Amino acid sequence: MNRLFLLQALAAVTVTGLGDPATTPLTAANLQPSTITITVLDAGASYPRATTEDSASLALSVAVLDQLEQAAEKYNEFRRLYPFEMHIERRTAPVSTSGKITRVYKTRETYRSDSGGNDYRPGDIIQYSRGDFLVPILVLPNLADTVFWDHHCFIARGIEPYLGTRVVRLDFSPRSDVSGPDWEGAAFIDSATSLLRRIDFRVVHPPARGGPKRLEGYTTFSSPSPYIIIPDTTGASWWMHEPDEKNDWGQPNFVQVLFVEEVKYRKAKPPTYQPSPP
Numbered sequence: 486m487n488r489l490f491l492l493q494a495l496a497a498v499t500v501t502g503l504g505d506p507a508t509t510p511l512t513a514a515n516l517q518p519s520t521i522t523i524t525v526l527d528a529g530a531s532y533p534r535a536t537t538e539d540s541a542s543l544a545l546s547v548a549v550l551d552q553l554e555q556a557a558e559k560y561n562e563f564r565r566l567y568p569f570e571m572h573i574e575r576r577t578a579p580v581s582t583s584g585k586i587t588r589v590y591k592t593r594e595t596y597r598s599d600s601g602g603n604d605y606r607p608g609d610i611i612q613y614s615r616g617d618f619l620v621p622i623l624v625l626p627n628l629a630d631t632v633f634w635d636h637h638c639f640i641a642r643g644i645e646p647y648l649g650t651r652v653v654r655l656d657f658s659p660r661s662d663v664s665g666p667d668w669e670g671a672a673f674i675d676s677a678t679s680l681l682r683r684i685d686f687r688v689v690h691p692p693a694r695g696g697p698k699r700l701e702g703y704t705t706f707s708s709p710s711p712y713i714i715i716p717d718t719t720g721a722s723w724w725m726h727e728p729d730e731k732n733d734w735g736q737p738n739f740v741q742v743l744f745v746e747e748v749k750y751r752k753a754k755p756p757t758y759q760p761s762p763p
Contacts, residue, residue: 545641549655550634552679553672556714557629563713564598567755571596571715571748577741580722584736593746607636608665610688611696618696622704622719623668623684628657636663644676647683651676659689666690680714681706697723699734709748710755719743 577590605627612619627633642654652673659667670686687701702721706714722737729735 542640542642545643545653546639546655549641549653549674550629550639552674553625553629553681556679556681556712557626559712560625560714563710563755566753567710567750568752569598569748569750571598572746573743574746575741575743577739579739580736582736586740605630605633607632608659608663608667608690610668611666611692613695620688620697620700622702622716622721623670623686624704624716625681625706625714628672628681628684636660636667642671645673647673650682652682664690666692666696678712680708680712682714697725698727699724699737707745709757711758713755715745715748717745 573594573596575592575594578586578588580586605621610620612621621627637657637659639655639657642656644651645654646652653676655672655674656670657672658669666688667690668686669689670684672681673683673685674680675682683706684704685701686703688697688699691698691700700721700723702719704719705717707717708714720740720742722740724734725738726735
């Protein structure tokens with residue numbers, strides 16, 4: 486699904502304003518995702534799928550990765566049985582040095598579940614087209630991809646609260662042999678249902694020229710049918726400049742949010758959640 490969820494420069498979009506009535510002013514503070522704290526792992530660990538901090542963390546890490554793999558298989562079967570289209574709105578805004586946003590560029594896009602995706606490329610996740618850069622966003626099939634596993638280290642950090650539920654936090658970072666732009670972050674998996682709820686991400690080893698110097702964001706997921714998740718909202722911010730002499734990055738140059746407005750099934754509709762008996 487990650488072909489659609491691309492962060493892109495502004496040259497390809499047109500200004501349309503907010504469009505929908507806004508209940509709060511659009512500012513960098515409420516468009517920009519929350520500050521993300523990423524734990525930097527030992528990228529030199531010998532185990533190909535999980536770091537070896539202790540046996541309990543290792544066992545939990547392997548179990549969570551197996552759950553992600555099973556979830557990806559279920560998703561692939563789901564989109565085969567229930568092909569769908571997702572209608573998505575993308576809002577992109579340049580940010581001034583003071584943090585003020587005066588313009589918002591809005592586009593609407595459609596993703597088909599049978600569309601091809603962009604394969605993960607170790608150390609080469611930033612793509613370029615006609616002067617713009619494109620960054621495929623991490624989704625479930627990426628995290629369950631054996632190529633992604635072979636080039637990252639993982640460690641389960643335990644249980645955390647998330648929106649009234651309990652989730653397992655799985656941190657990941659590139660191995661030491663990955664020197665180009667790649668993903669580091671954390672996935673949050675529901676401890677009761679094993680469904681992926683959120684991914685926090687940031688780019689490490691940014692390119693020296695022709696791309697963002699810093700990029701970070703998040704993707705949340707919804708569950709339209711039992712045991713299945715699809716992306717719901719993605720938010721990101723990126724900096725085209727280096728930090729100052731005090732290592733202060735200041736405001737990002739751009740912020741972007743993508744919303745799934747509607748999901749339409751082209752054939753049969755999947756089973757929905759049934760209310761619990763009284």
